[in-house]
Amino acid sequence: MSTTRVTTIAQPSPPAIIGSSPALQGVLAAASQLATSFVRVLITGETGVGKDLLARSIHCQSTRAHRRFVALNCAGLSETLLESELFGHVKGSFTGAYRDRVGCLEQAHHGTLFLDEIGEMSLRMQALLLRTLETGEIRPVGSDTAPIHVDVRVISATNRNLYEMIEQGKFREDLYYRINVAHLEVPPLRERAEDIKEIVNHLIAADGSALVLDDSVMRLFEKYRWPGNIRELQNVIGSLAGSVRGRPVMPEDLPRPILGHASRGPSFRERRRTVADELYEGLTSGRLRFWEDVYPAFNRRDLTRADLRLLIKRGLATSAGSYRRLLPVFRIDPQDYKRLLNFLAAHECVVDHRTFRAAGRPIDPAAFSSSVHPKAAAR
Numbered sequence: 001m002s003t004t005r006v007t008t009i010a011q012p013s014p015p016a017i018i019g020s021s022p023a024l025q026g027v028l029a030a031a032s033q034l035a036t037s038f039v040r041v042l043i044t045g046e047t048g049v050g051k052d053l054l055a056r057s058i059h060c061q062s063t064r065a066h067r068r069f070v071a072l073n074c075a076g077l078s079e080t081l082l083e084s085e086l087f088g089h090v091k092g093s094f095t096g097a098y099r100d101r102v103g104c105l106e107q108a109h110h111g112t113l114f115l116d117e118i119g120e121m122s123l124r125m126q127a128l129l130l131r132t133l134e135t136g137e138i139r140p141v142g143s144d145t146a147p148i149h150v151d152v153r154v155i156s157a158t159n160r161n162l163y164e165m166i167e168q169g170k171f172r173e174d175l176y177y178r179i180n181v182a183h184l185e186v187p188p189l190r191e192r193a194e195d196i197k198e199i200v201n202h203l204i205a206a207d208g209s210a211l212v213l214d215d216s217v218m219r220l221f222e223k224y225r226w227p228g229n230i231r232e233l234q235n236v237i238g239s240l241a242g243s244v245r246g247r248p249v250m251p252e253d254l255p256r257p258i259l260g261h262a263s264r265g266p267s268f269r270e271r272r273r274t275v276a277d278e279l280y281e282g283l284t285s286g287r288l289r290f291w292e293d294v295y296p297a298f299n300r301r302d303l304t305r306a307d308l309r310l311l312i313k314r315g316l317a318t319s320a321g322s323y324r325r326l327l328p329v330f331r332i333d334p335q336d337y338k339r340l341l342n343f344l345a346a347h348e349c350v351v352d353h354r355t356f357r358a359a360g361r362p363i364d365p366a367a368f369s370s371s372v373h374p375k376a377a378a379r
C-alpha cells in the first residue's frame, strides 16, 4: 500500500462532499472559511466520515490550490521510514537508501501537506515535526548541509482522541496546539441520517449503475449505525450494484448487520454512548430542540453540568469554535444567541471555544462571565 500520494491540481475544483444536513453544512462552511487563511487545521472524526476529502477540499479552496497537495499516512510505517518520508534522506544514510529522496515536507513547499492518522506518530517523530513547525526548517536524514526552509500548510487528521493521548503521555501537548490552530470534527453518518439518501443517489449516479432501492431499504439505511460511515455505505452500494440486477433492491438483499439492526437490542457501542452523545444526535437529527428539550432537562437536573459542557464541546467541534454556527446545529433561533450564552454562563457551562476556533472569527469573551477549559469540561 502506498503511503504517499502526491497530487498536483492544475484546475482546482473541490471534491464533491454530498449532504445538506446542518451538521455537515456547518463543518463545510467552517472549512471554506478556514481555507482562505494559512492556519493549521486538525480534522477529527470516525473512520470513513470524509476527513481526507475535507482536507482536499480545504486545499482546493485555498490560495495554494495550484500547488501540491501531498498526503502522508503516518500509520504503519517504521520510525526510520516515516522520518525519511517526511524529511527526505540522502543516499546511503541508512540501509536501503540507494538514492537521495525528497521528503513530503519539501514536496509540499508552497502547498499543503496532509498528515493522516497523526495520532500514530511516535514521540520522537512528534518532536521532530514540532521543531519543523516552529522553525520552518527541515534537514533530510543523513544530510550535513544547512537546513532547507519550507513553506507548507499542514492539515492533520486522526480518529483518535488526542486529549486522552496527551493525558496518557502518548501525544505532545505542544505539538497538539501547533497542529490544532483550528479544529473541525466531521460528524458520523448516523448523526446526519438525512444525508444518506443524497449520498446513495450520488454514489449510484457516479457508478453509472441502474440500481433502484425499495423505500424499505432506505429506511433501514437510515436506522443503521454505519460504524464504517460513508466508506461502508460505498461498499454496500458497490456490492449491491454487482449482485442485484433488473429489480429493486429489497431488505433481504442487504448484509446481515443492516438487516438485523431494527430487531436487535442496543450494541455495546450504543451502551457506551454518553448522555451528551444522545443529546447531540437528537439535536442534529431534528428529533430534539435545545430550548424545548435540553433546557428543561437541565432545569429538572436530569442533565448535569458535565453533560451540558460535553454537549457544547461536541457542538463547537462541529462548528469550528463558533457559538453562532452552533445555533442551526442545535436548532436554536438566531435571535436566541445571547440567551444561549447567558444561560451557559449562568451555569458555568461556557466551553473555551479557542481549541475549536475558526480563524478570524473569535467570539467576544466579554459576552461571558466565566469560562471553562475544554479539558475540565471533558471530565
Ligand SMILES: Nc1ncnc2c1ncn2[C@@H]1O[C@H](COP(=O)(O)OP(=O)(O)OP(=O)(O)O)[C@@H](O)[C@H]1O
Pocket (backbone or CB within 6 Å): 016, 017, 018, 019, 045, 046, 047, 048, 049, 050, 051, 052, 053, 054, 159, 199, 202, 230, 231, 234
Ligand atoms: N460527504 C461525502 N460525499 C461523498 N463521498 C464521501 C463523503 N464523505 C466521504 N466520502 C467518500 O467516502 C470515502 C471515505 O472518505 P475519506 O477517505 O475521506 O474518510 P476518512 O475520514 O479519511 O477515513 P479514514 O479515517 O478511514 O482515513 C471516500 O471514498 C470519500 O470519497
Ligand SMILES: [Mg+2]
Pocket (backbone or CB within 6 Å): 051, 052, 116, 157
Ligand atoms: Mg483518511
